[in-house]
Amino acid sequence: MKLVAVTSCPTGIAHTYMAAEALEQAGQAAGHDLQVETQGAAGADRLAPEAIAAADAVIFGVDVEVRDRQRFQGKPIIQVSVKKAIADAPGVIEQAVQAARGAPAPRPAAAGSPIGAPSGPALTSKVTAEARTATRVRQWLMTGVSYMIPFVAAGGILIALSFMVAQAVAGRQGAIDVTKIDISTISTTFDAGDGMHWAALLFWIGKTAFGFLVPALAGFIAFAIADRPGIAPGFVGGSLSVTIGAGFLGGMAAGLVGGLVALWLARRKVPKSVRGVLPVVVIPLVATLFTGAVMLLLLGRPLKWVSDELTRGLDGLSGANLVILGVLLGLMMAFDMGGPVNKVAYTFATTGLAAAGTAADATQLRVMAAVMAAGMTPPLGMALAARVRPSLFSEPERENGNAAWLLGASFITEGAIAFAAVDALRVIPSLMVGSAVTGGLVMNFGSTLRAPHGGIWVTPLISGVVPYLVALAVGTVITTLVVVTLKQVGRRSVDVDPAQEPLAAA
């Protein structure tokens, strides 16, 4: 591990140097790369900025104020008296190592100097030391989101491309038919001359990438909390969240549980002999078991109950006021984007589709149209918000915003998760309002749809397409307006990552 230290004492001729020597000796003995700046009477041999940037943690062994303390901002810092550094240098070093584990991976210096760990490019987290709890939780979530976005973008865009190709090749039913081509058909009997096979190839790769969305979110939230030992429990918990249908909210819970358990385990005092295998074997094993059990045993049953109740409620509503039904479905679609509530609304629509028969204006077809439109506005609304008010969003969010246009257009509601995960209390209500309006409007206009998915790539299958698009646009704009307003209202506590700010200004 890379460490830097500052030592200083009132007189600056004795303790400063004794502490420096003690820390250097102890650091060497423990196998760490430790550099010390002695702020004593003989003048300070200043630490190179590169050394500070590369450091995993900082030790202050000081009885007087550290000079130019701001150089160390954003690093995990251990501060002890200079005598403590002399008397128990190994203990102080161990504390610093623990602190580095607690706030993992060195954050690149503000100037963005490209310094990696010697063992190759290190995963970086957005967690800074000394942050307030709320800020820290947000940094955890932000770390998870920033690693999730590539999966969303790759998977979502591949799926959208697949729909485009399928529509070009097979016409209006293309986007529906492509999802019915089995993956084994592609892997064993791929026909390069068949356009639908190409579309299915894109679809399956995209769908697979998309499958990592929640596990990556959970895994890297846990990583931000507990460093490497958190990755396994986070990923496994996230995957189980998908299995039990808990969606990204379940994934966030899994990431937090997995990370905190791993961190708690890492902070246990253990004999030196087992410390070596702790982060590699013991912590991932125990934390994964615990997180997995929490997901399956604690979350599984309540989720099923919620799904069943919601489904029953929706079934009871059939035949009631259709606009109200559309509003409700819209609220549900946007609430958890692929989670249990969204699934209930979507399943309600698709099962209706099967029962719709051939009547062109069957209620079930209107429900399907409302559900799809309501599922499209969340990513579209956020993409628009990130475009018109970029300063309200972090750099990863803005990048996600670019992909969100295509994802929203393709009815991939998950495109808005990256926004919702870091600021759920402002974003989710905004999405729900927009989707509710769109859902209600589509119902009111009476547009119908015979396809269970596809977004704008199945517009040929929509009847009443102009009102449908109007409803879509209105909901999108409403989501944008609401989220921009909410984010400005709570601006002070939004606490934009300072490292991102220069980019926002550029």
Added chain:
Amino acid sequence: MTTLISRELVLLDIDADDRVAVTARLAERLEAAGRVTDLDGFLADVRAREAQLSTGLPGGIGIPHARSTHVTVPTLGFARLPQGVDWGAEDGPATLVFLIAAPEGGDQDHLTILASLARRLIHVSFRESLLNAPDEESVVEIITREVAA
């Protein structure tokens, strides 16, 4: 450049009641050697530092020290006390006492020598060789060699 320590500044196997007495006896040697101009003034500076926080350290050492206008050249006075004298360290009395005297605003070379001395103090081998040194001459020789290294 004058040396940090000479044989007149080494007190081997002395007995003293407390740290004040040890410091005073060492300081007298410094004054006699012309390295401290005002004994009382220098002792007051050392006491002031000692009052901030005792300078006893684990491993049986005490390092009374001061930067003082009454000091002419950076100097080390050394005393060995087989009985030990309480110096405020948690792990017991000090058997090795280093009185470090630095001139106020001393030049960098001198201060670097003191820094190097301070660094040696935490090494067990350095302390042991001083505990086992047969006479004043070898103490001077050990310190000069180690600090120069």
